Amino acid sequence: MQQLSAQLSFDELSALHSDDETTEQPYAMFRITAIHRDRIQAIGELGRSYLTSTDLLCPPEFRPTSQFLAVGDWIMAERVEEHWRIKLIVEPKSRLQRLSGDRPQLIAANLDYLWIVTSANQDFNLKRLQRYLALALEADIEPVVILTKSDLCSEVELEEYLAQLQQLNCKLIHAISSLEGTGLDSLKPYLHSGISIALVGSSGVGKSSLLNALAGTQQEVAGIREDDGKGKHTTTARQLFFIASADEKNHGKVAVIDTPGMRELQLFNSQQGIEETFADIHSLAQRCRFGDCRHEQEPGCKVREALEKGSVDPSDFINYQKLLKEDEYAKRRELGSHAEREHQRSFSKMVKAKTKERW
Numbered sequence: 001m002q003q004l005s006a007q008l009s010f011d012e013l014s015a016l017h018s019d020d021e022t023t024e025q026p027y028a029m030f031r032i033t034a035i036h037r038d039r040i041q042a043i044g045e046l047g048r049s050y051l052t053s054t055d056l057l058c059p060p061e062f063r064p065t066s067q068f069l070a071v072g073d074w075i076m077a078e079r080v081e082e083h084w085r086i087k088l089i090v091e092p093k094s095r096l097q098r099l100s101g102d103r104p105q106l107i108a109a110n111l112d113y114l115w116i117v118t119s120a121n122q123d124f125n126l127k128r129l130q131r132y133l134a135l136a137l138e139a140d141i142e143p144v145v146i147l148t149k150s151d152l153c154s155e156v157e158l159e160e161y162l163a164q165l166q167q168l169n170c171k172l173i174h175a176i177s178s179l180e181g182t183g184l185d186s187l188k189p190y191l192h193s194g195i196s197i198a199l200v201g202s203s204g205v206g207k208s209s210l211l212n213a214l215a216g217t218q219q220e221v222a223g224i225r226e227d228d229g230k231g232k233h234t235t236t237a238r239q240l241f242f243i244a245s246a247d248e249k250n251h252g253k254v255a256v257i258d259t260p261g262m263r264e265l266q267l268f269n270s271q272q273g274i275e276e277t278f279a280d281i282h283s284l285a286q287r288c289r290f291g292d293c294r295h296e297q298e299p300g301c302k303v304r305e306a307l308e309k310g311s312v313d314p315s316d317f318i319n320y321q322k323l324l325k326e327d328e329y330a331k332r333r334e335l336g337s338h339a340e341r342e343h344q345r346s347f348s349k350m351v352k353a354k355t356k357e358r359w
Contacts, residue, residue: 025079026078026079027076027077027078027079027087028044028076028077028079028084029044029074029075029076029077030042030043030044030054030056030074030075030076030077030084031043031044031072031073031074031075031240031255032056032069032070032071032072032073032074032075032109032240033053033071033239033240033241034071034237034238034239034240035065035066035069035070035071035237035238036237039055039056040055040056040058040065040069040086041053041054041055041056042054042055042056042075042077043240044077044084054084055083056075056077056084056085056086057080057083057084057085057086058085058086059085059086062086062089066100066103066105066106067103067104067105067106068089068106069086069089069106070092070095070096070097070106070107070108070109071107071108071109071238071239071240071257072092072108072109072110072111072196072198072240072255072257073089073090073092073109073110074089074090074092074110075087075088075089075090076088076090092109092110093110094109094110094111094139094140094141095107095108095109095110095139096108096109096111096114096135096136096139096141096198096200097139097268097269098135098262098265098266098267098268099266099267099268099330099334100266102333102334103334104268104269104334107198107200107238107259108198108238108257108259110196111139111141111196111197111198111257112141112142112195112196112197113141113142113143113144113190113195113196113197113198114132114135114136114139114141114142114143114144114197114198114200115144115146115197115198115199115200115210116129116132116133116136116143116144116145116146116170116200116201117146117148117199117200117201117205117206117207117210118145118146118147118148118201118202118205119147119148119149119152119204119205119206120147120148120149120150120152120153120157120158120161120175121149121152121153123202123204123205124161124164126164126165126167126168127315127319128202128265129145129165129168130168130277130278130316130319130323131265131267131323132200132201132265133145133168133169133170133273133277134267134270134273134274134276134277134323135200135265135267135270135273136273137272137273137276137277138267138269138270138271138272138273138274138276139273142172143170143172144170144172144173144174144190145165145168145170145172145173145174146173146174146175146176146187146210147161147162147165147173147174147175147176148176148177148178148205148206148209148210149177149178149179149205149206150175150176150177150182150183151177151179151180151182158175161175162175167313167316168277169276169277169278169279169280174186174187176210178206178209178210178212178213179209181213184213184214187214188246189246191214191243191245191246191247191254192245192246192247192252192254193245193247193252193253193254194252194253194254195245195254195255196254196255196256196257197254197255197256197257198256198257198259199211199256199257199258199259200259200262201261201262202261202262203260203261204261205261207258207259207261208258211241211243211256211258214243214256215241215243215244215256237260238257238258238259238260239257239258240255240256240257241255241256241257241258242254242255242256243256266326266330267323267326267327267330268327268330268331268334269327269330269331270323270327271324271327271328274320274323274324274327277320277323278316278319278320280312281303281306281312281316281317281320282320284302284303284306284312285302285303287302288300288301288302288303289301295317295321303317
């Protein structure tokens, strides 16, 4: 993959193309705002006086796009007649990825915060939230847990939800109601000019409603099913929006990426994020007598001691082990897939070489 260093500022990157508004520029910087099956949308600075949204041509070396490009990526494009074609990907400061099927899939890039959105109803799932936390921490992105639809439960029920969230290894937790507007002021400190935020969560938890409440946009939203409390799928593609910052002295913009609800989140190369999510258990595991302790019947196992004393939640320990095993399995499968692809590539080259020799 062709990349530029992420250490370069946007102004330095912009200087790589012409400042003259009257001159047709051969190169321009863009930030990807949406990736569809048939096109890539981005917003860029053309003529250095206004932002322009455009469709980008994607060359074969950056396909499949789900493995090379993410919404939020900065890229440099070159002019090809009346079009712009992606030339370079600026090395991102952060990237979210998951395993989809048997291949890595990029979710979003260049984020400062990951807003993990869940709702105060039957969809609430602490184990799923731990997966999202591991996703954020692995990418070195600050996680923020947002409990939506607080208007749908009583004060006692809301306190119970918040008490469960306090068990997570996350310092930033907020309860809000997009419908009534309560709790939205607590999110303003994140809305500084130049900040990038992505919203993740299952379908129907209120990501689009939250975005509408903050920005006054008109994202399509839908209610929840009465039988199981699960949401109806509304957002169909990852998309980057710019909303006004909450800075009183600086009327800049905040980049917010809305994502479709994920039916499942399979982590990939996330061992460090998992260990940070379950920092208390990982710390105990480091103190076990044996380095390869499986935390079963081994003597000197600090994790088993904590479980017996009740200082570690058994469900957290089970989820910790499950996520580590899933991640290790995903790594082995990806290594096998990579080896198979390399074998197919070498075999194809050999066949082509033999064909040329014959004719």
